[in-house]
Amino acid sequence: MRGAFGGQGRRPPWGTLGPGALSPRFKGVGWAEVLLLALAAPAWGVPPALFTADQAASGANKYAASCKLCHGKKLEGRTGPALTGPNFASAKAHFTVKDVFVFMATAMPAPQPGSLPKDDYADIMAFLLQQNGYPAGPARLTAAAAQAADVPLLYQGAPSQTAAR
Amino acid sequence: MHPSSRAALASRTSLAAFALLASGAARALPATAPALPAYAPVTDGRLAAAAGDDGWLMYRHDYGSTGYSKLDQITLANVAGLKQVWDYKSDFDQGHEAPPMVNGDYMFVTTPKDEVHAFQASTGKPLWTYKHDLSSAGLKTVCCDVVNRGVALYGNNVYLATLDNYVVALNAADGKTVWKRQIMPPDLGGAMTLAPLVVKGRVIVGISGGEYGLRGSVRAFDAATGNPLWVTYTIPGPKEMGGRTWPKGDAYKTGGGGTWLTGTYDADTDTLFWGVGNPAPWLATLRPGDNLWSDSVIAMNPETGKIKWGYQYTPHDTWDYDGTNETVATDINYNGTEHKALVTASRNGWFYAIDRETGKLIYAQRFASATSVTGPDSTGKMQTNPALRPAVGREVFTCPSFLGGKNWWPIAVDPQTHYAYVPTMHTCMTIKGVPPVPYKPGLAFLDEGFNVMRDPAHPHEWGSVQAIDLNTGKQAWRFGSALPWNDGMLATAGGLVFSGSADGHLYAFDARTGAVKWKSPEMTSGIIGVPATWKVGNKQYLGIWAGWGGATPIWGGDMAKDPAVANLPTGGHFYVFSL
Numbered sequence: 001m002r003g004a005f006g007g008q009g010r011r012p013p014w015g016t017l018g019p020g021a022l023s024p025r026f027k028g029v030g031w032a033e034v035l036l037l038a039l040a041a042p043a044w045g046v047p048p049a050l051f052t053a054d055q056a057a058s059g060a061n062k063y064a065a066s067c068k069l070c071h072g073k074k075l076e077g078r079t080g081p082a083l084t085g086p087n088f089a090s091a092k093a094h095f096t097v098k099d100v101f102v103f104m105a106t107a108m109p110a111p112q113p114g115s116l117p118k119d120d121y122a123d124i125m126a127f128l129l130q131q132n133g134y135p136a137g138p139a140r141l142t143a144a145a146a147q148a149a150d151v152p153l154l155y156q157g158a159p160s161q162t163a164a165r
Numbered sequence: 166m167h168p169s170s171r172a173a174l175a176s177r178t179s180l181a182a183f184a185l186l187a188s189g190a191a192r193a194l195p196a197t198a199p200a201l202p203a204y205a206p207v208t209d210g211r212l213a214a215a216a217g218d219d220g221w222l223m224y225r226h227d228y229g230s231t232g233y234s235k236l237d238q239i240t241l242a243n244v245a246g247l248k249q250v251w252d253y254k255s256d257f258d259q260g261h262e263a264p265p266m267v268n269g270d271y272m273f274v275t276t277p278k279d280e281v282h283a284f285q286a287s288t289g290k291p292l293w294t295y296k297h298d299l300s301s302a303g304l305k306t307v308c309c310d311v312v313n314r315g316v317a318l319y320g321n322n323v324y325l326a327t328l329d330n331y332v333v334a335l336n337a338a339d340g341k342t343v344w345k346r347q348i349m350p351p352d353l354g355g356a357m358t359l360a361p362l363v364v365k366g367r368v369i370v371g372i373s374g375g376e377y378g379l380r381g382s383v384r385a386f387d388a389a390t391g392n393p394l395w396v397t398y399t400i401p402g403p404k405e406m407g408g409r410t411w412p413k414g415d416a417y418k419t420g421g422g423g424t425w426l427t428g429t430y431d432a433d434t435d436t437l438f439w440g441v442g443n444p445a446p447w448l449a450t451l452r453p454g455d456n457l458w459s460d461s462v463i464a465m466n467p468e469t470g471k472i473k474w475g476y477q478y479t480p481h482d483t484w485d486y487d488g489t490n491e492t493v494a495t496d497i498n499y500n501g502t503e504h505k506a507l508v509t510a511s512r513n514g515w516f517y518a519i520d521r522e523t524g525k526l527i528y529a530q531r532f533a534s535a536t537s538v539t540g541p542d543s544t545g546k547m548q549t550n551p552a553l554r555p556a557v558g559r560e561v562f563t564c565p566s567f568l569g570g571k572n573w574w575p576i577a578v579d580p581q582t583h584y585a586y587v588p589t590m591h592t593c594m595t596i597k598g599v600p601p602v603p604y605k606p607g608l609a610f611l612d613e614g615f616n617v618m619r620d621p622a623h624p625h626e627w628g629s630v631q632a633i634d635l636n637t638g639k640q641a642w643r644f645g646s647a648l649p650w651n652d653g654m655l656a657t658a659g660g661l662v663f664s665g666s667a668d669g670h671l672y673a674f675d676a677r678t679g680a681v682k683w684k685s686p687e688m689t690s691g692i693i694g695v696p697a698t699w700k701v702g703n704k705q706y707l708g709i710w711a712g713w714g715g716a717t718p719i720w721g722g723d724m725a726k727d728p729a730v731a732n733l734p735t736g737g738h739f740y741v742f743s744l
Contacts, residue, residue, distance in 0.1 A: 070719055079714055081304045082303065087302060087305075093303070094607075103608050103609055106602070106611075107609045111617070111720060113614045
């Protein structure tokens with residue numbers, strides 16, 4: 001399950017806090033920044049890179065086609081809940097990537113649950129992770145990996161990419 | 166008071182929308198609106214006599230939940246002369262389901278996401294607005310749109326039940342918070358969308374959450390203080406009545422049984438009736454037994470919450486046939502015998518008359534295509550078709566769909582025609598079990614996949630309005646609709662039945678024949694807002710929200726994807742009419 005844990009081969013929490021433990025995106029960041037990150041983000045460390053930037057972009061298109069109507073153009077929520085932000089991926093909820101992925105792949109989209117190809121769900125999951133501040137990395141998120149990912153889902157702050165088109 | 170739960174003067178009126186109405190002529194508010202008299206407290210006596218009040222004092226008008234008004238100024242002969250008096254546009258594009266509650270010249274109406282707007286009922290002059298603070302709620306366990314179905318009135322207060330599980334008391338005169346109390350945190354399964362009911366100084370509410378494994382409950386609070394008085398769980402523990410209808414162990418703790426629509430009160434027997442929703446998870450193979458009191462009506466003592474009896478519409482449900490639909494207290498004559506009855510059009514496609522003193526079945530008749538539930542046995546217990554039960558790896562096609570022969574859209578019962586008016590949905594579904602996922606708070610607990618499809622018996626209609634003769638349970642007239650008909654009913658002593666269509670028109674039917682006597686000009690959205698009527702001075706008014714949404718566009722499968730449904734305009738817009 002390499003993809004599930006960002007290639008770090010380790011269950012969360014993701015190593016000790018410090019530059020050496022950071023995913024590639026954060027390489028070159030010093031201790032001061034790490035401390036700031038630790039204060040701004042939950043105390044359990046830095047999230048792994050679970051998906052690629054291209055995959056998240058593809059997921060954004062699939063989100064727009066199948067999810068946007070209820071969850072909003074910018075995942076802000078409409079008739080369905082917001083899918084980004086502290087109220088979605090909250091510490092209180094104890095959601096893991098697996099929880100949300102399995103829920104999505106079996107119960108969504110609500111009019112015809114489970115009707116999308118598995119890979120589409122993985123791409124949409126990549127987009128959700130990105131929109132909750134998770135970093136992109138070198139490896140795609142596969143459906144099998146997402147289905148097994150015990151990685152906590154916790155909002156990390158605003159994403160660096162733009163929202164759904 | 167929470168800093169951001171504030172009462173503020175509503176700041177705008179909405180006049181531009183008049184131009185969108187086909188009838189054309191725009192009207193401004195009268196330059197000198199009549200002065201607003203002091204607010205008249207809503208006493209126990211007034212609630213008990215609500216059937217004769219000029220206002221609309223509770224969700225279904227009166228304790229019997231009749232949806233019938235004795236007002237008769239608007240008649241078969243003059244209904245075609247109805248004109249718009251005032252209107253108001255909300256800030257939301259989700260479903261607007263609430264009827265306005267009216268006491269004297271004061272009106273209180275809610276929007277999606279728990280705003281309460283107070284108006285002068287006759288003129289639309291804004292009085293105050295309450296915006297409930299939902300900033301720390303994820304609304305993750307709100308299954309079917311972020312709706313609210315209205316307030317309750319008692320004393321000098323207005324009561325609201327919220328999506329983050331607060332019961333809030335507001336001062337009717339200025340909207341300031343008198344008290345509020347949270348039943349449970351949001352996002353762990355529970356949410357509230359119903360209008361509370363006040364009986365004997367108790368504010369009574371129910372909770373949604375059957376899709377998330379929440380164990381349902383009915384709860385009462387002291388109307389003056391907010392102190393909790395009793396809690397009755399709808400899914401019994403092992404040693405309670407019905408406890409043996411669940412598997413041994415903890416299944417009952419996540420057994421569902423939501424209570425998400427307003428109950429009915431019968432003063433004669435001092436009984437509170439409340440509908441109970443689907444069992445959880447949806448897939449029944451995971452919880453052997455009848456699973457009381459899911460899909461039932463329960464009769465309770467309003468002072469203690471103690472359950473006297475229950476009647477189950479769908480034993481061991483696996484099709485999401487909630488038993489939450491409103492029950493109406495009415496007297497019937499069936500096969501020559503008088504009965505004090507409770508009637509309801511259930512999600513499972515059957516119309517029931519139940520003895521409201523004993524809970525015994527009087528009759529059950531199909532009012533929509535119904536194959537999953539096959540009818541009562543000789544003891545009155547409903548039977549189901551085992552061949553139409555889904556399992557993991559087994560998909561079935563059955564009727565109605567889980568959206569029901571009727572969903573939450575309330576019926577009306579007219580004592581003049583002795584008919585029930587029933588908004589009806591014509592859908593079936595494929596449904597199958599999927600590999601079970603263990604229960605986790607805040608996530609869906611279904612373990613089924615499904616698709617809502619057309620009912621082969623009605624290939625061109627998603628909905629209809631029908632009249633059912635209460636003495637027989639048989640259809641008296643029917644009005645078919647290509648679009649779904651997701652709106653509640655209002656019957657009046659003027660010989661009329663009012664209901665809004667997804668096509669954006671408010672219809673007035675001849676209560677006896679079903680002939681359309683009037684259609685409003687097209688509103689700016691489809692209608693799911695329950696119509697209400699009231700009288701101020703010498704004039705009878707009608708009020709209704711347009712504002713398409715609710716469960717149909719979310720869960721409606723082929724129906725939701727039908728371009729005629731998918732392209733319905735949205736946006737909340739409240740309209741008031743009079744002669």
